Amino acid sequence: MKKSILLVSFLAVSSFSVNAAEIKFLCYQDANECDVLEEMSSVWENSTGNTVNFEKVGYDVVRDQLENQLEAGSAPDVARVTNLGGLNQYYLDLTPYVDAGKWETNYGATLPWYRKPSGDNGIYGWQAQLTVTGPYVNVTMFEDAGVDMPEEGATWDDWADALRVVKSELGLTAGLAMDRTAHRWAGPAFSYGAKFHENGVPILVDDGFKAFAETFVGWHEEGLMPAEGWPAGGGTAYKNAAPLFLDGTVAMHMSGSWMLGNYDANITDFEWKVVPIPCGSGGCGAMPGGSGVVAFKSTKEPEVSASFIDFLSQAGRAGYFASNTSNITAHQGLQKAGIDYSGVSQRVSAGLSTFAANAGKAAESTPQAYWFQGYNKNFAIYGIVPDYITKAITGEMSLDDALAAIDADVAAKIAE
Template sequence: MTFRLFPGSRRRGASNTSTPRRSALRGAAVLSVAALALTACGGSSEAESSGGGDGDVTLRFVWWGSDARHQKTQEMIDVFEEANPNINIEPEYGDWSGYWDKLATQTAAGDTPDIMQMDLMYIREYAENGVLLDLSDVDMSEIPENLQDAGATDEGIWGIPHGVTAYSVYANKTIFDEAGVELPDDTTWTWEDFKDKAIELDEASDAYGLTNLQATMTFELWLRQKGKQFVTEEGQLGWEPADAEEYYDYYKSLLDDGALPQASVVAEDQLPALDQTLTARNQTGMATWWSTQLSAVQAASGDDFELLRMPSMTGNSDDAELWYKTSMFFSAYSGTDHPEEAKQFIDFLINSPEAAEIAGTERGMLANQASVEHIREQLTDTEKQVADYIFDIEDELGDTVPIPPEGSSDFQNIHLRYDQEVLFGRLSPAQAAEQMHAEMEAAIQ
């Protein structure tokens, strides 16, 4: 099988800081011994011992997810093994809560799996510590160019995107229709229009006009529209307290002007179970969500929803600076005994029509656009709406978001806490901005 890199793909700069950083991995001292593991072991011990002398290859493949994901993944493995009888895939899976501790422990012990499901929060640390295989020659020609380097640094490509999502506004069309309020034109609305529409809906219906702005995604979008980055390619904060102060001035104006409910309601809606959100309970007309969560929200709600672009500063959707986010990657171990076979299996997971038919959207809307078209008829109406949204915004996207630095897994909780401080009036926007910047900067040092 031939692997090739799409000619238009780009690489991002790797971090070159020498400042010690707190590990995002939760296994103690995991990657301090990972380099020793790489030199001490040429590949996973199980894979090496289970391969016979007849040319058979065994690859360990690990992932997290639900029972439905486990079943669908095993079906994909069966199809791959039938087409490649000399390659055996040993599955290892579990849920999110224990996945990273287990993977970190395996890495420290020199027992890293050959192929792994990888998340954006952890890919930089594994890559920078030499654990991941460069996948630059895996075919990504059917993946949008804006997403191809989502798992890349200047040194190589460390993860191939499997699913794709984009930030969006969920508009409860049922609430809009019952209130007699027109849906906004999402190609021309500004942040002030966003506020005005929420106020109009709040006054015309029994629902709130808007609920909380998700952290940290909304602030990141705000910064991008101002020509700045939330984090830089070098893994540092790309903004100053004054930028956050401006954002918090706007956020507080939503509350003061009646676009948001009282602060206690906003706080309760920050991190509940999906079916307990104001959106799923049909108590808000608009809310910010990742696009691929629409099926679950609509199923819990029972109402009809419309996916809308996020507002822009200028009223031109070309300036909205939206981006594609991968729901997860597939990565491989740099010390595997069978790098070509590992790439072959990842290529199958990403590019095979048979794999797409089995997986559907279980891992999110497929990043491979040809695969989405291949399975379009089996998508639900809601999934088709998500696919259309992903395709419709492609020509309007901004630059790819850099891989987040180690320590950034704390950013959301930090941000949510300061959101509450501002909305409850315990800190001014300027105070919250200064303290949030300092705390986030400390988290990545």
């Protein structure tokens, strides 16, 4: 789909029969997502007479403070969120205000991520971006070390072997870094055979989970992974490993598609690329995810909030957002038609294609990834896993004790 078509469709705005009102939008951005949404909102504002008041915040505000605001009755009308199923009890059901059939056609694959654990047919949010986890590689380091990159279909063990040689040849302090969260940890765990659930009930510590946990702790013990990464974090705290890739500490960063814009803008002294997700005995595991825009039941302007989200979800606007933020669209029609990323660098365009392929591989070989993304208590697991795995890395606990603690804590969270 050409950008000119996207722009025409984007500008073709329907009129909404709503009274003029102001809604507050709590928005975090990894790169320029809120800036683009604000630009898009001006078209809706001019058409409807309504106003969107953007409050741009850091991701930690959405992750750590939004639910408290919701509980206290001081929430915004609309927000960009990532804890999709976990906040379901607070969502406004958009169904009475939108064409539900069209939403099912365009977003049927991601709508379940927002629904109640028991399942329902409500429409609770627009999946603004589909993100996918995967590795970034410092191409220059591999070339300088004279090491060939493993080809598509290679395992995590193959990549670890290659990174060991790069580390040794170049005298690096580490080879591989990973963001400190179970969201990034999950993909490799799936590749090692972790199932994460049985009939919709989390089991986490099965043979595959244990196999990757042993491997992961071992990578730290040998120095393949850096002390500035997971061991430097505590408790449930998230830690972004991007600085370790940006400054050349490591040759690979296990992150996700949301980092493309950052790396394209800020890496100037070495070549880098996105590589196909490594595989294993359990398949080729990657975590789908992303952010969505939702409205809350507490809003005093439900019809206005719903009409704004419906506006954003339409094909032309969804395509405009994906094109201008360098994101993978969740709009299923646009996925088939394609997005014109001609405005971005070749590295970003190639990276988006690789990440999209990673998502397809995960859907086929590790479907538990899509289950885990939609699980309403996945955010509890995101914190529990790094807490105890880090303790096993630092020697505060044995790995067996850490795995037992993970199982116990997850069971307790599920029972709440």
